[in-house]
Amino acid sequence: MRCFLLIGWLCFLTCVAAQGQPHLAASPAAPNAAQPAPKRQLQAVRISTPPKLDGLLDDEVWQSAPVASQFYELEPTPGRQEKHPTEVRILYDDAAIYVGAIMHDVSQDSILRELSARDQIGNSDWFGVFIDTYNDHLNGYEFLLTPGGVQIDMRNSPATGEDGNWNAVWDSRTTLQGNDWVAEMRIPFSAIRFSNAPEQVWGLNFGRQRRSTRQKFFWNEVKPQVSGFVNQWGELTGLRDLKPPLRLSLTPYVSTYVDHYPFNEQGKRNTATSFNGGADVKWGINESFTLDATLVPDFGQVQSDNQVLNLSPFEVQFNENRQFFTEGTELFNKGNLFYSRRVGATPIGFGQVGGQVRPGSHEVDGSRRGGEFVLQNPGTTPLLNATKVSGRTSKGLGVGIFNALSNNVYATLQDSTTGARREVLTQPFSNYSIVVFDQSLKNNSFVSLINTNVTRAGNTYDANVTGGLFRFANQANRYALDGRLIYSNRRGKAFNSDQDISDQNGYKYFLNFGKISGKFTWNVDHGIESHTYNPNDLGLLFSNNKISQSLNANYNIYTPFWKVNRLTTHVNLLYTMLQQPLLRYQGTTLYAGANTTFTKNFLSAGINADASPLNRDYFDPRRTPIGEYYVRLPANVGVNGYLSSDYRKKFAYDVSYGLRFYAADGDRTGRNNFALSLSPRYRASNQLSFIYNLQYELRRNQIGYAGGLSRAQPEDAAMLTAFGRDVLLGRRTVTTITNTATATYTFTNRMSFNVRMRHYVSNVHYLDFTRLRPDGLETPVAYQRNRDNTFNAFNIDAVYSWWFAPGSQVSIVWKNAGATLLEANAATPLYFDNLSNTINTPHNNSVSVKVLYFLDYLALRPRRA
Incomplete structure (x- = not known):
């Protein structure tokens, strides 16, 4: 009912807008409004x-x-x-x-x-x-x-x-x-x-x-x-008579770090120092193409990732904060096949190290002693270098070539009795490459070809993805056809395994056609991602095995009317099925929303609503092949919206909210979600500003995967044989609170100081458990093991930056980071207890100084004459 009321509100706004159209016809923008100006x-x-x-x-x-x-x-x-x-x-x-x-x-x-x-x-x-x-x-x-x-x-x-x-x-x-x-x-x-x-x-x-x-x-x-x-x-x-100049610049850097870790292998506090040097090189190969290279890169000063508790079957997508991978990458981002965090990511064997620890092998006082433990397991892959060549010819052909190399990464295991250490390979020497050709065409159109490749040393598998993209718009720029066809290929064996994955080849195609200009626009699309399509060695795809089609419509009014400056509205209908098993129903969702800014106080507001019948989640059970097991998602309606005040005022704020209500599923009732975000900001002067953000999210009676069963746990061992491939689900309440505070002081237009502090806490409390059988059937189980947990993450990033000359910078950074995962009886939903525990837990600290100096060949050449 709430959803239909919101859609009705949306229709009312559209009607009000339509009544004002005779007035709009006299505005300067109305004649030939959908045609570009001369x-x-x-x-x-x-x-x-x-x-x-x-x-x-x-x-x-x-x-x-x-x-x-x-x-x-x-x-x-x-x-x-x-x-x-x-x-x-x-x-x-x-x-x-x-x-x-x-x-x-x-x-x-x-x-x-x-x-x-x-x-x-x-x-x-x-x-x-x-x-x-x-x-x-x-x-x-x-x-x-x-x-x-x-x-x-x-x-x-x-x-x-x-x-x-x-x-x-x-x-x-x-x-x-x-x-x-x-x-x-x-x-x-x-x-x-x-x-x-x-x-x-x-x-x-x-x-x-x-x-x-x-x-x-x-x-x-x-x-x-x-x-x-x-x-x-x-x-x-x-x-x-313009002559493209020789574009050659060198930006050498030196940096020094003082890193303080909570404990070393003997359980004592530890401080380490390091001194680094390297350079970024830019060379204009000709008038069209430029080579960018980073030699012995140092990314230690980038902003800390926002760590979260991940209960989903999919990985967390983090922002890219490394400048080399964010600057000048428009060609490489074609088709969304490049997720730059793959380069220098967590080693592919990082999670397998624990399984290679040797148990104790000798008896002391009648009991087993000795055995190995993980002394060191690096969580990132350091790069040797990265290079990109990109540019566009006078005929409109864009060419991009990217290549990066990473060295072997090893975990270190140590025998607890003898002290002997050995290394375990977690990431072999790897080469990452991308090649892009992008031809601009008339009428705001293009065709593109993209290839991404990851080649690893040794017997580990390699991966290759090739895609073609196009966009054809008519001469009046009113209608456009977009499409893409992508093929993914893996060859070789899985890491540390004899499993041959050479048959894991897949494809994706997508077509979209619609009206792209005017107040009223629409489009229809259809796409398939096969169950073996996997671009994730250098790209990012959360789930494959999907056939989707959607119908989308937008009606936008860009000239002020009534009490608003402009109004944008949208209605979308999405229908998805599995690609394998063929045409198995997955979900249907209807979306509607509107956004506007009011004329009097420039308050921006938006509201969105959606409604879904009974849908199926085939991915949360984490069983392959997909299709046999799924978690039922009851019929539900959701609404979310936001308010954003006028940032010209010293005090401003942003407020957003979200609500979702689920229909009763058998004897399960009361499932709902609530989210609220408050973000006040205060500008004390033209140089000093503060921003605070509070995010609160509560999910009641959520049904989800409760983790795997283990023979090491007495409560689990008895269920393993009975369950077989069946899955343990849990009904849980998840409470998440995030506090982020930022203060910025800008001394001049070239010098600033910024400090950002973030505390994140998420508590999971399980209410009961069920056994998930094929075709979404659930039966209650008397499961006694406590699966509750609480995850805390705390970060401080303080950055002083001074651009003392064009392209040249001094930066001083202090980073403080700590995280804890409390399980079973140690988990607590009390926020201030979590905050106190987090603050009192030893943190990693890093203080670094980095100096970049930009050297331009054209500026240096006259001095040498």
Whole structure:
């Protein structure tokens, strides 16, 4: 009933919007709203003497350049011309392109300018230049600057959208002049890629945000009804005789660590120090392609992972925080076949070490003594090096090649009596590689070919995945057909096993067709992932063995009406089956939702609802082949939503919630989920800010896999023979609380200090147990073993960062980490007891200092002359 009420609310909003349409017809954005705006042109002026980069624009050369002005609003009212003009000029010489912009405003108080770390805008105005050097309408560069001088740069591509992980080395200055603010940029040609054609036309746009009024403007009008962003840019003309420079830079680093571990093998506290050195190399092979390599990389300063208690049958996906694997990877992310955390991941034999421990073999005082224990078992695989070559030709062909090498990894076992040690291989020498070809086509279309490969030394299996992707849009950019066909292959034997897995070859295909532009859009799709499809040696797939089809519809209103700035709505219907056994029903779900921002207070709100009949979970029982065992999921309805206040105010907040109710399943009632997130934030000044986040989740009467049975446990041994392949399920209550606090002080636009503290606790309390038989049949069992557990994780990351020169940085990092897993009678649901236990448990501590220095060949060459 709740779900239908929410869908009714959604329909009401849509009706209100429809009643306002006659008024909207007179708005500037209404005529030809689904067609891109005409492309405007700006001529760049070649100069012989570069302007002084001081943010003043008083050099004579600036006066000779044509002015780009008359920007068009994108938010909140698309199509309106800006009231406070923006004036932009472009110059260039043999080394760089220069952008000068004046942003007129009401007063200096109207120019918001919070300082923030690099690549973070904060509560600030910004000006940006957007460049499509090959004018393929798909791929572009974005360079943004705030009044406080904070630099933001991004790559834009179909694979990743706006990718803020990309970084370039460029220079800029800003000043406040009366009621205006001025931005001056120098973007060296070594930071971007372009062809060597004697005369070129680049895609071009300029953007501006007036934060005080929450308005965004673009020089070449960007229409929200039109699919795509880069294809809506204008053109930069007048570029002649550009010579792509030799792009060669070296960024050596040195780092030192002091690591304090709670205990060594004798049970005493232990402190270790290390000194490291290496380098990152960038080399422009030609005008189109660049080689990036990291030699003896050091990733010890990256932010700690958010550890969680995982009760699901699938692995936890962690964020990638290593810069080399986040920067310039838009080609490698095509088709979602590359999960970079696989490179340098946990060794494949990490979990098998305990099974190779030798038991005691001699008698002392009539009892067995001796035997081995695990002295050391590294949880990550250190890399020897990683290299990537990527770029795009003047004909629109993108090529990406990635390769990484990791060395052997060993666990160390020690005999408890003799002290003798031996090593056990957990990860053989491995080579990871990706090759991508991506051809841009007309009408915002493309075709791509991707291959990923993992080759391991010795008898361990190798893996290969090859995929083809395409997108074809019609000339009007109203309809598009997307598709992909992927084949996965494994060959060899499983690690530390004689099991031949060469027959584990699988496939995936996916087709999607729909209307992509306009207020009303829709699409239908169909896909299959075979039961043997497995890209997980270098990719990430949670579950295969699926046939899915969905119908999706969206109705969006982008111009303010009634009391809202814009409204987006969606309705989706998803139906899934197993691929093997063929066409066995899995699930059906109906989704609906709406999102809006109100005009008066800029409060953003969203609500989503879904409803499912009886579904089947074939994966939680963890039995292969899939299909015989499944856990019944009763009919259920869910609703979730959020509120987000105006971040322009010193105090702001985010609130989100989630509710799910399940129908009674036999004599089981009262199953439901509740989740709440509160995140207040306070900006004390333009330099100091605080963010706190509390997440609470409660799952009552959840039914799930209760763990495997073991002959080592008396309660389990008697059941092993009786159960056979049957599964032990448990009805449980799971309570999870996460507290995260962040404080940031930004000294200047190049120097900042950030500290982040996170405490996570999850408690699992089992109520009763059942025996899962084939076809979802459950029978109660009198199981007495206590399976309760509590997992705690605590992290502190404190980072001081100073960009003392373009591309050069000093960083000082302190990391504190600890985790505990309490089982059976030691598990406790009391939050403050868990917090106290976690704080009082010895933690790993690491203090590190790292210095990077950017060396550009073009900057060094004149000094040698």
